[in-house]
Structures are given as structure tokens and as C-alpha cells.
Amino acid sequence: MTRRTRVGPLASRPHDAERLDIDALLADRDTNIIVCCGAGGVGKTTTSAALAMRAAEQGRKVVVLTIDPARRLAQSMGLTELDNTPRPVTGFDGERGGSLDAMMLDMKRTFDEVVEAHASPEKARQVLANPFYQAVSSSFAGTQEYMAMEKLGQLHADARRTGRWDLVVVDTPPSRSALDFLDAPERLASFLDGRFVRLLMAPAKGPVRLLSAGLGVVTNALTKVLGAQMLRDLQTFVAALDTLFGGFRARAEQTYRLLQAPGTAFLVVAAPQSDALREAAYFVERLAEERMPLAGLVLNRLTPDAVPGLDGADAAAGAARLERHHEHPVTAHLLRLHAEAAATADREEHLHRRFTAAHPHVATAAVPALPGDVHDLDGLREIGELLAGPAAA
Amino acid sequence: MTRLHIVTGKGGTGKSTVAASLALALASGGRKVLLTEAEGRQGIAGLFDVPPLPYSEEKIAVAPDGGDVYALAIDPEAALLEYLDMYYRLGRAGRALDRFGVVDFATTIAPGLRDVLLTGKVYEAVRRKTRKGSERHVYDAVVLDAPPTGRITRFLNVNAEMAGLAKVGPVRNQADSIMRLLRSPQTAVHVVTLLEEMPVQETGDALDELAAAGLPLGTVVVNMARRNDLDDRALTAAESGRLPDKGIRAGLEAAGLDADGAATQAMVHGLQALGQAHAERVLLEQEQRAAVAKLGRPVTELPRLNETIDLGCLYELAAELREGGLA
Numbered sequence: 001m002t003r004r005t006r007v008g009p010l011a012s013r014p015h016d017a018e019r020l021d022i023d024a025l026l027a028d029r030d031t032n033i034i035v036c037c038g039a040g041g042v043g044k045t046t047t048s049a050a051l052a053m054r055a056a057e058q059g060r061k062v063v064v065l066t067i068d069p070a071r072r073l074a075q076s077m078g079l080t081e082l083d084n085t086p087r088p089v090t091g092f093d094g095e096r097g098g099s100l101d102a103m104m105l106d107m108k109r110t111f112d113e114v115v116e117a118h119a120s121p122e123k124a125r126q127v128l129a130n131p132f133y134q135a136v137s138s139s140f141a142g143t144q145e146y147m148a149m150e151k152l153g154q155l156h157a158d159a160r161r162t163g164r165w166d167l168v169v170v171d172t173p174p175s176r177s178a179l180d181f182l183d184a185p186e187r188l189a190s191f192l193d194g195r196f197v198r199l200l201m202a203p204a205k206g207p208v209r210l211l212s213a214g215l216g217v218v219t220n221a222l223t224k225v226l227g228a229q230m231l232r233d234l235q236t237f238v239a240a241l242d243t244l245f246g247g248f249r250a251r252a253e254q255t256y257r258l259l260q261a262p263g264t265a266f267l268v269v270a271a272p273q274s275d276a277l278r279e280a281a282y283f284v285e286r287l288a289e290e291r292m293p294l295a296g297l298v299l300n301r302l303t304p305d306a307v308p309g310l311d312g313a314d315a316a317a318g319a320a321r322l323e324r325h326h327e328h329p330v331t332a333h334l335l336r337l338h339a340e341a342a343a344t345a346d347r348e349e350h351l352h353r354r355f356t357a358a359h360p361h362v363a364t365a366a367v368p369a370l371p372g373d374v375h376d377l378d379g380l381r382e383i384g385e386l387l388a389g390p391a392a393a
Numbered sequence: 394m395t396r397l398h399i400v401t402g403k404g405g406t407g408k409s410t411v412a413a414s415l416a417l418a419l420a421s422g423g424r425k426v427l428l429t430e431a432e433g434r435q436g437i438a439g440l441f442d443v444p445p446l447p448y449s450e451e452k453i454a455v456a457p458d459g460g461d462v463y464a465l466a467i468d469p470e471a472a473l474l475e476y477l478d479m480y481y482r483l484g485r486a487g488r489a490l491d492r493f494g495v496v497d498f499a500t501t502i503a504p505g506l507r508d509v510l511l512t513g514k515v516y517e518a519v520r521r522k523t524r525k526g527s528e529r530h531v532y533d534a535v536v537l538d539a540p541p542t543g544r545i546t547r548f549l550n551v552n553a554e555m556a557g558l559a560k561v562g563p564v565r566n567q568a569d570s571i572m573r574l575l576r577s578p579q580t581a582v583h584v585v586t587l588l589e590e591m592p593v594q595e596t597g598d599a600l601d602e603l604a605a606a607g608l609p610l611g612t613v614v615v616n617m618a619r620r621n622d623l624d625d626r627a628l629t630a631a632e633s634g635r636l637p638d639k640g641i642r643a644g645l646e647a648a649g650l651d652a653d654g655a656a657t658q659a660m661v662h663g664l665q666a667l668g669q670a671h672a673e674r675v676l677l678e679q680e681q682r683a684a685v686a687k688l689g690r691p692v693t694e695l696p697r698l699n700e701t702i703d704l705g706c707l708y709e710l711a712a713e714l715r716e717g718g719l720a
Contacts, residue, residue, distance in 0.1 A: 039404060039405075040403070040404020040405065040541055040543075041403055041404025041405020041406065041541075042404070042405060068543055070590075070591045070594065071594060072590075131557060131558050132558060135554050135557065135558055196493055196494040196495055199493055199495075217486050217489045218486070218489050218490055218493050218495065220486065221481075221483055221486035221487070221489065221490055222490075222495070224481060224483075224563075225477065225481060225483075225563065225564065226559065226562070226564055227559060227560075227561060227562030227563070227564065227565075229559075229560055229561070229562075230558055230559045230560075230562065230564065233558065271405065274439075274701065275409075275434075275436065275439060276405075278439070279434075306663050306664075306666055306667040306670070307659075307660055307663030307664055307666075307667060308659060308663060309652075309656055309659055309660060309663075310650065310660050310663065314650060315650070318645070318648030318649060318650045319648070321647075321648050321649065322644060322647060322648050325647070327644070327647050328640070328643065328644030328647055328648070329622070330623065330627050330636065330640060330641070330644065330668075331640065331641050331643075331644020331645060331647075331648065331664070332644065332648075333622045333623055334636075334641070334644075334664040334667055334668050334671075335644075335648065335650075335664070336622075337667055337668070337671050338663075338664065338667055340699045341667065343699060343700075344699060347700075347701060371669075371670040371673040371674050371677075372673060372674075372677060373589060373590045373591060373677075375590070
């Protein structure tokens with residue numbers, strides 16, 4: 001990872017974060033794309049689904065693109081197969097004229113569709129049969145990011161054209177880093193323009209003797225490392241990409257600009273742990289660098305303050321006293337639990353304040369932890385209410 | 394005997410913490426262990442509270458009763474140049490590849506080649522001997538903090554994929570050797586989970602996929618298991634919100650925490666609600682514990698530590714892992 005300069009205030013006092021008004025964001029008709037990003041395991045998919053459902057119940061026409069939902073959550077939304085087709089979710093409240101469609105990303109199929117849409121049937125058959133294409137489209141990590149961007153662009157264009165949706169909510173792939181998702185279009189574009197592609201294409205375009213000495217060295221080295229057969233397959237693949245994906249590059253750049261447009265809102269999702277918040281800080285800084293509109297931070301699974309008026313330290317002391325006398329074991333246990341929860345809540349608040357000190361302009365929606373897992377529409381509705389905050393509940 | 398321990402788990406289950414603790418546990422008793430991470434997140438440096446790791450093997454901790462843990466954050470670009478140099482002695486041509494964007498292509502643009510390089514570097518570290526011709530390995534064990542469950546099989550199997558692309562030649566040979574190591578009894582893939590529905594389900598899915606790919610399964614590590622001191626009767630009562638007011642009120646009084654009527658009543662209600670949420674989670678955990686037992690793998694449980702994970706915690710968890718028989 002390259003070293004990066006921190007962006008943020010040079011001096012800032014710790015203060016409470018501004019509240020992120022989720023309902024205002026969803027009600028704003030100018031918001032037409034919401035992207036949820038963040039580290040793995042912080043509840044991105046659930047947050048996306050809950051936001052989509054809340055928006056739909058408030059009258060928006062929503063499609064939510066999920067990447068890898070938990071099985072039961074997917075089933076509850078009627079997503080039984082990974083087939084790239086947005087399907088209506090039944091069982092939500094459509095009284096206010098909203099609609100809700102959901103789909104799961106099938107990266108291989110998305111890739112195949114792009115090929116089929118942009119090549120002659122003969123050429124498409126060739127590409128689909130190329131071993132490099134098969135490996136890249138189905139099993140190599142990283143493809144998901146490209147395809148999520150492609151699908152987002154398609155959904156947005158469909159929404160514009162047909163008027164079927166006025167809000168696209170996107171869950172991002174559980175990437176190894178923020179870079180993968182944001183960089184996908186840029187990377188593809190720079191690859192297709194790069195010297196390497198020209199190098200691979202060179203033998204197909206002109207006699208080898210016309211190549212410069214430097215090129216000759218490289219081609220020889222590649223043949224030595226890859227072997228002639230593999231290099232030929234790679235060349236065929238890249239040649240196909242080049243002719244096919246001129247349009248792909250243009251669309252990738254378009255999607256990138258779409259992400260920068262004011263109608264897009266990024267939500268950075270985190271859990272109150274230091275590594276997740278570190279990743280969140282990284283996202284916030286990265287989005288600012290790319291001039292992408294950040295709506296705020298969703299801080300999931302905060303430890304709730306269950307016993308108002310009882311200090312954590314007092315509870316611990318009280319528990320110790322009961323334990324010493326072997327009295328009231330149940331109360332002692334409850335007091336212990338409270339003391340631990342209070343200490344955890346303090347730690348989480350401390351982490352959040354540190355984040356806010358570094359990023360004072362990032363509004364936060366804080367979501368308390370629920371005892372159980374969310375796997376039905378009622379659960380999503382509950383999360384939606386918690387996201388909107390106490391005033392809206 | 395296992396020399397390569399691969400640690401995976403759903404995001405948020407604490408797989409990096411478990412990998413680090415496992416490295417400490419394996420090193421104790423005077424052994425030398427390499428802890429590597431493949432995701433470029435510098436998670437090891439964060440856990441051990443040291444500056445970001447360069448692309449070199451640095452000693453970052455000593456284990457109880459002697460033993461060293463070295464750490465390495467694998468940088469795919471450096472790994473590729475090293476690989477080209479080591480196997481092909483490319484020299485000037487290697488630098489030319491770099492200039493023409495081939496290195497960039499291989500490490501960032503071509504999805505998947507990164508995984509080939511990462512697994513290749515791990516393979517090299519596992520097999521490295523103290524000197525040429527020696528039978529002694531540099532590292533007694535290597536622990537890999539691997540990608541999460543959703544991607545682990547694809548990650549480990551990437552060399553089989555490579556073998557499909559390169560029918561013959563050096564790339565093919567290298568890919569085959571890596572797959573041989575990964576599928577041998579020298580390797581074990583451990584899966585970290587929480588006692589929650591989603592991670593347990595993903596653990597089961599990952600175990601099935603790994604087994605189908607012929608990769609050797611290790612232990613299921615249950616992380617952050619909740620402590621519970623309530624007996625079954627109290628737990629059932631707590632779950633339905635029926636812990637008696639009177640008992641809690643008397644407990645508060647005995648603990649010296651009672652106040653005037655309304656404030657005490659509020660505390661009683663708060664504690665009941667807390668007890669209810671706790672019972673709900675504990676009962677869910679019991680259900681999931683049974684589900685984990687059905688996976689048919691050895692299981693080791695680590696307690697939930699109510700503090701920010703620091704080096705002290707890692708030692709504590711390392712001791713638990715040793716007791717659990719994982720090291």
C-alpha cells in the first residue's frame with residue numbers, strides 16, 4: 001500500500017458527531033444512487049437492504065443491488081437464485097406508492113452479457129471459449145468489483161430510460177480494500193490504454209521486426225516465463241477485450257462520473273471497533289480525494305446503555321460485594337453484565353469521538369446492536385427505524 | 394505434521410486476532426514462526442502495535458519460554474520481481490517488464506494474478522531451508538492470515554486455475570508445486586467463527602467448498618464466546634422477561650445500590666431488559682454451538698475479552714489455543 005497524506009483538520013477538539021438524517025436523505029428526490037461501502041462484516045448488506053426497504057415504504061421506487069447476502073436474508077427478499085434479474089420484493093408496505101425490487105449480482109453472467117451485447121455472435125463465441133476469459137470472468141478475485149460497477153451503470157441507465165426506479169441502492173463487494181471498488185473503472189481504462197496492451201497487440205498488428213529493441217526483450221521474457229501457448233491465449237484474450245471493450249471503458253468512465261454526481265450519496269458503514277473505524281476513515285479520506293459525495297457514517301451495532309442511572313463502576317463494585325457474600329447470584333450476574341456493557345459502550349464512544357475529531361464534518365447515524373440476527377422483512381424494518389433515529393421511530 | 398496454518402473466517406469474526414495468537418502459540422517452546430498477511434491491510438502491525446511492516450520478515454514478538462514470531466506483509470509487486478529474479482534470473486529484462494507495465498498488469502489489473510503471487514510467496518517461505526542442501530527449514534511453522542471465507546477457496550485454488558491456463562512450462566510447474574503443498578497434510582485451513590447464525594452458516598459453506606477443492610481442513614475456532622453464569626432456570630426466566638422484580642430489588646439493596654423508589658424501579662427494569670437481551674444471545678449461542686458441533690471438525694473455543702485487543706490479549710488467547718490443542 002502506498003503511503004498517503006491524511007486529509008482532515010489540522011486541529012480539532014473532540015465533539016459529538018452531527019446526526020445523519022437518513023429520512024431526509026431518502027426523501028430527497030435528487031438522491032438517485034446510494035452506495036454503501038465499508039470493511040467486511042460490518043453489516044453493509046443488511047444496511048443496504050434496510051435503507052432500500054425504508055425508502056420504498058416512504059414512496060420511492062427502489063432497486064437494491066446486493067452482492068453476497070446471507071441466505072435467509074436473501075430468501076426473505078424473495079431472492080432464491082443468483083440470476084441478475086431485479087425481482088419485486090413482496091410483503092413490504094406499498095401504501096405510499098413505492099416499490100421495491102432486489103437483485104443479487106452474478107458476476108460471470110454480467111461479464112458474459114457485456115460480451116454478448118458488444119460482439120458479433122461469432123466473436124462472442126470465441127471470447128466465451130477463451131481460457132483466459134473463463135478464468136477471469138468466473139474465478140479470479142477482483143472481477144466482482146468491475147462487474148458491480150458495470151451493473152450499477154446498467155441499472156441507473158435502465159432507471160432513467162424506463163422510469164421503473166428512482167433510487168438505486170448498492171451494496172459493495174467485500175473487497176480487500178477500498179481501492180478495489182473505486183479504482184475498478186480507472187484501472188480498466190488505464191489498462192486498455194497501457195503500453196502492455198499495445199505490446200501484446202503488436203505481433204497481431206505488424207511484423208515483429210518493426211518492434212523496438214525494448215519490446216523484443218519484453219516479448220522474449222514473456223515467452224520465457226509464460227510459454228508460447230499461454231502467451232498466445234493471453235494475446236487472443238486481450239485482442240478481444242480491446243475491440244469489445246472500447247465501449248466498456250467509456251461506460252466505466254461514465255459510471256465513475258456518475259458516482260461523483262450530486263445525485264449520488266455514499267454511506268460509509270462501520271462497526272465500533274478500531275480496525276473497522278480505521279477502514280472507515282480511509283474510505284472517508286479516499287472519497288474526499290476522488291470528489292465523491294459522502295452523506296455520512298453508519299455506525300452499526302453500538303452497545304446500548306441498558307440501565308439508565310446506574311454507573312458501570314458502581315455496578316461492578318456492587319457485583320463484587322454480592323459475589324463476596326455469595327448472595328443474590330442472579331442480580332450479581334446482571335450487574336456484571338451491565339458493568340461490562342458500560343465499559344464497552346465507553347470504549348466505543350471513545351473510538352467514535354476520535355473518528356469525529358479527525359473527520360468533524362462526517363454526520364453519523366448510530367444503530368444500537370440487536371440481540372438476534374436480522375433475517376426477515378420485519379427485522380429490516382426495525383433496522384430502518386433505528387437508522388432513522390429516535391425522532392422518526 | 395502441520396507446517397502451514399491458513400486462518401480464514403467471515404469478516405468481523407476476528408480471524409487476524411486468531412492468526413496472530415496462533416503464531417504466538419506455535420512459537421512457544423523455542424520455535425520460529427512466520428506470521429503473514431495477504432490482504433495489504435497492515436492488520437498485523439495494528440495488532441502488535443508496531444509501525445507498518447515493510448516487505449521483509451521482521452521479528453515482532455517473542456513467545457513465552459523462548460521462540461520468535463516474525464511477520465511479513467506480502468507486497469505482490471515486490472513478490473513478482475523477486476519471483477522473476479529467483480526463477481528466471483531475468484535481470485534487465487525483469488526491469489523492462491516493469492517499464493512496460495507488465496508488473497502493474499500482473500499485480501493490480503489482472504485480477505487473480507495477485508493471489509498467485511501471494512500464495513507463491515507463502516509456498517517459498519514454508520519450503521525455505523536454512524542453507525542450500527540443508528534439511529532444516531527456516532520456519533517451524535507459517536501462519537497465513539488469509540482472505541475471508543467468501544473468497545478463501547478461490548484464493549487457495551488460484552494455482553489450480555493457473556494450471557488450467559498454462560498447459561506446460563515453468564508457470565505450470567510452479568502452480569502444480571504450490572497446489573501440491575496446499576493439498577498436502579502439511580497444510581491445515583482453520584475457520585474462525587462467532588456463535589451467530591451467519592458466520593456459522595458461512596463456516597459450513599466454506600468447509601464444504603474447501604473439501605470439494607481437496608484442501609485439508611483444520612480446526613473450527615469459535616471466537617468471542619460469551620460467558621454465562623446464569624443457570625438454565627434463570628436463563629429461561631430472563632429470556633421471557635420474567636426475572637422477579639422482588640429478587641433483583643433485594644439484590645440491589647444487598648449490593649448497596651438501591652435508591653428512592655422510582656430510581657430503583659428504573660434500575661430493576663433496566664437490569665431485566667439487559668438480562669433478557671443476554672439470555673436471548675446466550676440461547677442463540679447454544680443453538681449455534683450445537684450447529685458448529687455438527688460440522689464434524691475439531692472445535693476450539695476462545696472467550697470474549699471485554700477490552701481492546703492488545704498484545705497482552707494475544708498471549709492470553711495463545712494460551713487458550715494451546716490448551717485447546719491447536720498448537
